[in-house]
Amino acid sequence: MLEKRTAISVEDALKLATKNLQTGSIEEIELKEAHGRVLAEDLKADHDVPSFDRSPYDGFAIRAEDTHNAKKDNPSRFKVVAEIGAGSIYEKPLNSFEAVRIMTGAKIPDQCNAVVMLEQVKESNEEGQAFFDLDTVIDKHHNISFQGEDTKKGTVLLKKGTTISPGVIATLATFGYAQVWVQKKPVIGVIATGSELLEVDQPLENGKIRNSNAYMIYAQIQQAGGIPFYFGQFSDDFEVCLENMKKALMQVDFLITTGGVSVGDYDLLPDLLKALDAEILFNKVQMRPGSVTTVAEINNKKIFALSGNPSACFVGFELFTKAAINAYLGIPGKVIQHTSATLGVDFKKANPFDRFIRGEIHFEEGQLLAYPAGLDKSNSVISLAKTNALIHLPGGTSGYLEDDEVNVILLKNV
Numbered sequence: 172m173l174e175k176r177t178a179i180s181v182e183d184a185l186k187l188a189t190k191n192l193q194t195g196s197i198e199e200i201e202l203k204e205a206h207g208r209v210l211a212e213d214l215k216a217d218h219d220v221p222s223f224d225r226s227p228y229d230g231f232a233i234r235a236e237d238t239h240n241a242k243k244d245n246p247s248r249f250k251v252v253a254e255i256g257a258g259s260i261y262e263k264p265l266n267s268f269e270a271v272r273i274m275t276g277a278k279i280p281d282q283c284n285a286v287v288m289l290e291q292v293k294e295s296n297e298e299g300q301a302f303f304d305l306d307t308v309i310d311k312h313h314n315i316s317f318q319g320e321d322t323k324k325g326t327v328l329l330k331k332g333t334t335i336s337p338g339v340i341a342t343l344a345t346f347g348y349a350q351v352w353v354q355k356k357p358v359i360g361v362i363a364t365g366s367e368l369l370e371v372d373q374p375l376e377n378g379k380i381r382n383s384n385a386y387m388i389y390a391q392i393q394q395a396g397g398i399p400f401y402f403g404q405f406s407d408d409f410e411v412c413l414e415n416m417k418k419a420l421m422q423v424d425f426l427i428t429t430g431g432v433s434v435g436d437y438d439l440l441p442d443l444l445k446a447l448d449a450e451i452l453f454n455k456v457q458m459r460p461g462s463v464t465t466v467a468e469i470n471n472k473k474i475f476a477l478s479g480n481p482s483a484c485f486v487g488f489e490l491f492t493k494a495a496i497n498a499y500l501g502i503p504g505k506v507i508q509h510t511s512a513t514l515g516v517d518f519k520k521a522n523p524f525d526r527f528i529r530g531e532i533h534f535e536e537g538q539l540l541a542y543p544a545g546l547d548k549s550n551s552v553i554s555l556a557k558t559n560a561l562i563h564l565p566g567g568t569s570g571y572l573e574d575d576e577v578n579v580i581l582l583k584n585v
């Protein structure tokens with residue numbers, strides 16, 4: 172007799188897949204290696220940026236009050252007493268109608284309060300002494316990048332849980348972080364099951380297929396910020412699978428299996444999970460594909476028993492494993508990132524369950540359009556190559572038409 176499974180909503184399944192998940196441990200790494208990692212501490216500015224008033228232009232630092240009588244027909248004449256490039260400073264006194272030739276990024280001398288661009292003045296030289304004439308009035312604070320205008324000391328700039336982008340790296344470098352504390356990546360085991368599976372480098376045999384899921388999952392783990400650990404593919408042999416799952420569970424933070432989760436004679440995962448004494452959090456979800464996705468827990472470790480069907484396996488990972496990885500990494504906010512797009516074609520199938528169509532989204536004349544990426548079956552694999560989003564059509568609808576607004580799930584953290 173088949174055990175009856177209760178299909179739960181995607182929302183409830185998501186809650187269970189991330190239930191009790193604590194953020195993992197942290198490690199200190201080189202800044203150069205930090206791109207894509209997740210910040211493990213808040214970053215507070217310990218100084219102003221910039222930390223001194225500086226010139227945004229190549230020009231002359233002056234005292235604005237010296238220009239108050241400057242006119243087209245009666246320019247003010249300045250004597251150039253020094254020249255400073257970025258990184259140099261001028262600390263000597265400065266008299267009226269004296270100026271410092273200053274380059275972009277150099278600190279404004281203390282007695283100066285404005286900068287005129289090189290293009291604004293008429294330069295001259297008398298017996299080796301540089302002068303310039305200025306025929307316009309310059310206001311105090313003209314052309315000055317003020318200390319603290321970018322950020323003030325004490326401001327919390329980046330929150331723990333921020334994904335480190337090139338811009339975050341620039342900010343960290345600005346504050347002297349040669350090393351940075353980040354969340355450790357979860358180690359995620361991958362096991363493929365199925366007597367029909369050939370290794371990728373084996374020639375095709377009648378009735379058999381190459382194992383594509385293990386490599387797909389491997390890449391999905393990398394994309395989601397985990398470290399994949401491949402334990403291999405195993406035929407539908409209970410003892411072999413059990414031993415390998417036990418071995419894997421000792422070495423990983425999460426374990427993913429693919430195949431054997433449905434009700435067939437060789438679908439061993441339900442019994443394997445029972446033999447492991449794992450608690451089944453759910454084994455049926457109101458969604459297509461991936462309705463048979465099963466998530467279990469043992470000793471606080473989650474096992475994602477994903478479908479063998481490639482598209483179902485892909486979707487199961489992107490919805491549930493990805494959410495668990497985000498929780499482990501402490502990435503805040505919505506576990507699933509989505510936006511709306513315009514459906515590019517009719518999709519008339521009625522949907523008792525939520526559908527997650529492997530979608531291809533792109534902009535056409537400023538409008539985000541969503542198309543099915545190819546054959547939309549649970550067992551299709553090639554459509555995954557074009558997939559860059561999942562088009563989410565909620566259950567209980569009678570289908571969608573071209574130009575309808577639909578919800579699309581983005582497949583990368585932004």
Ligand SMILES: Nc1nc2c(c(=O)[nH]1)N[C@H]1C(S)=C(S)[C@@H](COP(=O)(O)OP(=O)(O)OC[C@H]3O[C@@H](n4cnc5c(N)ncnc54)[C@H](O)[C@@H]3O)O[C@H]1N2
Pocket residue numbers: 363364365367368380381382383384385429430431432433434435438460461462463477478479480481483549550
């Ligand atoms: N009587 C029923 N049959 C099925 C049901 C059901 O409710 N009642 N559910 C269907 C649904 S929905 C799905 S999805 C699949 C789930 O299958 P399993 O998770 O049990 O996976 P397998 O039976 O092992 O394989 C299914 C399919 O996928 C291919 N496969 C398996 N592993 C890989 C791999 N690593 N790389 C590529 N392809 C793989 C396998 O050859 C099969 O074709 O069950 C339905 N059946």
Ligand code: MOO
Pocket residue numbers: 458459460461462463464478480482483549
């Ligand atoms: O779980 Mo299956 O993929 O719904 O078709």
Ligand SMILES: [Mg+2]
Pocket residue numbers: 430431432433434435437438479
């Ligand atoms: Mg099966």
